[in-house]
């Protein structure tokens with residue numbers, strides 16, 4: 360246990376124990392505006408995904424009765440696909456909350472500092488999160504790295520282009536047994552195809568497959584699964600609107616054929632005018648249809664933020680699209696983990712070493728997080744004056760090297 364420096368009273372910081380969890384659930388339920396407490400099954404689901412030693416708690420010894428819990432943060436030990444297809448460990452920061460009575464006193468900053476100390480001691484290379492608000496995490500070096508587009512598909516207008524060779528698609532509704540047997544394995548195959556994709560261990564699948572009514576959106580059915588040899592789709596019927604709507608939870612397609620075949624079934628759903636979905640920004644759905652206007656994009660959201668914890672190891676871990684020679688200066692106000700690095704990329708692989716040369720490229724570590732998976736072109740940050748290069752040729756080379764064939768997509772909220 361250590362004293363919390365930044366706050367006015369003698370708050371304490373500690374790691375969770377068994378005895379803390381009732382209060383953790385109550386504190387988080389309040390902070391995240393839940394209307395009902397988590398059931399014991401949902402509490403077990405959550406605890407099955409995190410180690411107590413990875414949960415940071417802040418208590419106020421000056422509470423009227425006892426030492427109330429006023430801050431909670433935790434991280435999951437996750438794996439994220441990098442450009443090139445390899446999965447890499449990442450610390451997934453989550454369930455960050457500070458009691459409304461104790462906000463803006465530095466408790467979040469203290470908890471994050473404590474977790475960064477741990478991650479750096481463990482030699483972690485990446486931290487990731489899904490952000491409740493866009494203005495909180497850049498100061499800690501995180502940048503938005505994965506995006507999703509929310510779409511509404513007008514089923515009256517949507518028709519897949521005819522494929523005479525695939526008149527009978529190999530898609531079926533999956534039984535409960537088939538879901539448990541095939542869906543996790545298909546998802547694992549899919550993660551290798553997308554930068555940013557997050558792996559789901561069994562402890563993540565158990566609650567998903569349990570599909571507890573208390574975890575469903577209001578007025579929504581249980582999950583229907585469509586199974587293809589190379590993918591699956593999951594959707595619910597949503598009766599919170601009239602007329603009834605279909606909500607596609609995910610379309611996980613390992614091949615282009617699976618994407619087409621699964622969407623052919625989804626756009627053929629009868630007795631409702633629309634389905635909604637949240638899909639990659641480069642998803643081919645619109646151009647798969649005879650009428651591309653049947654797909655309306657209703658929003659684009661950041662779905663995952665990335666913080667590089669170790670610049671040379673991070674740069675050395677992904678595959679690149681083009682050669683590059685640059686002297687990269689990275690600034691990191693929060694942790695001082697930046698510096699100047701010689702970056703030489705040949706045949707997709709980077710060799711990175713500390714350098715004393717004059718930089719040819721300069722950016723903040725949060726921008727490096729944003730461009731790292733290829734989701735936002737380097738050029739866009741240069742145009743916003745958030746990447747500096749010594750020449751247009753350096754910028755063009757950087758842009759080519761960091762680009763990816765497929766837009767990153769996390770696929771899992773945490």
Ligand SMILES: CC(=O)SCCNC(=O)CCNC(=O)[C@H](O)C(C)(C)COP(=O)(O)OP(=O)(O)OC[C@H]1O[C@@H](n2cnc3c(N)ncnc32)[C@H](O)[C@@H]1OP(=O)(O)O
Nearest residue numbers: 453454455456457462463464465466467468488490491494
């Ligand atoms: C990964 C996740 O879990 S995302 C979920 C985040 N949690 C929530 O949204 C739940 C509701 N909100 C809260 O619990 C709190 O308001 C928190 C966790 C967002 C902030 O906690 P606090 O202890 O008040 O933050 P703290 O005082 O440490 O502020 C740290 C910095 O972030 C800034 N900050 C804090 N909250 C916000 C905000 N909502 N918007 C913009 N900036 C913010 C502060 O100004 C401060 O800046 P500075 O240190 O550069 O001067």
